[in-house]
Amino acid sequence: MKRKLLWMGFVFMIFTGIILAGCSHTNAPKSDAGQKTGDDSKPVSNSLLDAKWNDVLAQAKGQTVNMYMWGGSDSINRYIDEWVAPRLKKEADVTLKRVPMNDTKDIINKLLADKQAGKKDGSIDIMWINGENFKAAKDNSLLWGSFASKLPNENQYVDVKAPDVASDFGLPTDGTEAPWGKAQFxxxxxxxxxxxxxxxxxxxxxxxxxxxxxxxxxxxxxxxxxxxxxxxxxxxxxxxxxxxxxxxxxxxxxxxxxxxxxxxxxxxxxxxxxxxxxxxxxxxxxxxxxxxxxxxxxxxxxxxxxxxxxxxxxxxxxxxxxxxxxxxxNTHYLSIPFNSVHLAGAMAAINFLLSPDAQIAKADPANWGDFTALDPKKLSADDQKRLASIDRGEATLPIDVLASHxxxxxxxxxxxxxxxxxxxxxxxx
Structure with a gap:
């Protein structure tokens, strides 16, 4: 009888554990990774895209974000490593790790391999792309979702209706990439x-x-x-x-x-x-x-x-x-891949890169010299003065000469x- 009672108790414990485990799984908070795969045939969860910005920042805290980008410029690399990374860590508690690539097509090829292998926990959180690489990413559903309109700094400082922002080499961006800077040959x-x-x-x-x-x-x-x-x-x-x-x-x-x-x-x-x-x-x-x-x-x-x-x-x-x-x-952009596992951190990092401080520092040839993606008319009077006072050096043509050509x-x-x-x-x- 004692052995029978012990056996019944054991079975009851197992059965109770299964029920509790099922309840725990049902009520567990869902990971943001993979919420938007870019594949329209799959259901999409918009929890992060619909979240309040403070909630995004809360989720971003402590995350390490891998930023894959062309690594052929020492000045650009220094800007990311020495100017952006420490300030982003201090402001948002997000660690930015720059991953240099010889060619942006290598990033696209890596994502294509991930897609074919069904890999949902990718190593790329942010990628620097535009042009034909954006087309390849869009055509192959390699982008996460329409996140750009959720970024406070894009909404406040970017002219999102400008033709050279709303489309990338003739393709609508649809919010799947955020403008980072402007360039001219x-x-x-x-x-x-x-x-x-x-x-x-x-x-x-x-x-x-x-x-x-x-x-x-x-x-x-x-x-x-x-x-x-x-x-x-x-x-x-x-x-x-x-x-x-x-x-x-x-x-x-x-x-x-x-x-x-x-x-x-x-x-x-x-x-x-x-x-x-x-x-x-x-x-x-x-x-x-x-x-x-x-x-x-x-x-x-x-x-x-x-x-x-x-x-x-x-x-x-x-x-x-x-x-x-x-x-x-043209305009160059930042985007988030379909299988990023640090979506909140990626959004926080891109938003920081669109801040007036980061954009004005980027515009200084001492750091990079890249033309800002922000609309100067949307900046404060002080920030407009800071941008206008940058010494671009004798080797840089005046903005009006560039604009007219x-x-x-x-x-x-x-x-x-x-x-x-x-x-x-x-x-x-």
Whole structure:
């Protein structure tokens, strides 16, 4: 009898434990990770996106956020590591860990692998993207959700209706990425060696023929090298207007872009190393310029040359110029992947990066020199003065000169096609 009672008690304990465990699981707070997968076929929980901002900050406390980004600029890396990270830790108790990548496409490929493997606990919490990488992320459901409108600093300081904010290379952002900064393509040159820089592709060709080996450009898929090629296409084929359509007709486009490939092939034998090889990155091109092997370099950051002069990498005689018919400009963004496990921390970090203090510090060439993503008219009078008083250095063109020479980027669908055509029609010839 005693053994029977013991056995019945044991069974009752097990049964009670199962019931309690089930109740505990049902009432447990749900993790924010994976709430928005970007896959429309799955139900979406909006608990974090619908939460009050103070609740987001409360959840963010103590989190370590991995920020995957291109790591080819020392000044950008220092800005993140030495200016942003300690202040974010102090203000929000969020630890920001920068993870450098050679190419943003590597980030997209990592997320694609995660997606295919069904990995819901990814290592990427924030990624720095735009253009064709945003298109690839959006097309493959690699983005978490429409978080940008939940950020207090975006709502207060960003002109969210501006065309260069609301869309990224022709694609609506839909709140899945927050603007971080604005950029415009410039050429840099040594004014001691080059008194009158070329202002058109025709003049560039003439100058390069007279100064063989003193000019080159990075090979695509380097972002800056790819942008240089788009300038050639614009100028050799009648401007940017024909490439503003969202859909790409490959045959028509290939026929139309032939003059650009003819131009680049005529330029090729007069390039550095006779065009038999190209710098693999803009960082490599900057090194060639810094040591005097070439007399020009290029950047999608108008303040990059001034930053390089300040740290002694470029000669003090460095200046910048834009083409008469304009240079490409765009906005770059921060986004959160579908499988981030620190969503609250990522939102808190991105919101901090959009604060006036962080944006004004970023605009200073001593830190980076990137143009702000904020609308200056939305800043306080004091912050407007702080922004206007930044010494951008002699190598940086005035804002009004840059603004009057801006031309739009092509929709992202064109970029891959242009790069493929360059490989086929220029690199392999």
């Amino acid at each position: 410039v050429f840099a040159y040594d004014s001691d060696k080059l008194k009158n820089p070329p202002k058109s592709m025709k003049e560039l060709l003439e100058w390069t023929k007279k100064n063989p080996g003193k000019f080159t450009y990075p090979a695509p898929p380097d972002f800056t090298g790819s942008a240089f090629i788009r300038h050639v296409i614009y100028e050799q084929t009648g401007g940017y207007e024909p490439y503003m359509k969202a859909n790409v007709d490959e045959k028509t486009m290939n026929d139309k872009t032939k003059p650009a490939w003819d131009f680049l092939n005529e330029l090729k034998p007069y390039l550095w190393r006779e065009g038999k090889t190209y710098p693999e990155s803009v960082a490599k091109l900057d090194q060639l310029y810094g040591n005097g092997e070439v007399w020009m370099t290029m950047s999608y950051d108008p303040s990059s040359a001034a930053s390089q002069v300040k740290k002694g990498a470029f000669p003090k005689s460095t200046r910048t110029f834009v083409l008469e018919k304009g240079t490409l400009s 801006r031309v739009p980027e092509t929709p992202a669908a064109y970029v891959d096609e242009f790069e493929k055509e360059w490989t086929q029609n220029v690199a392999k010839k």
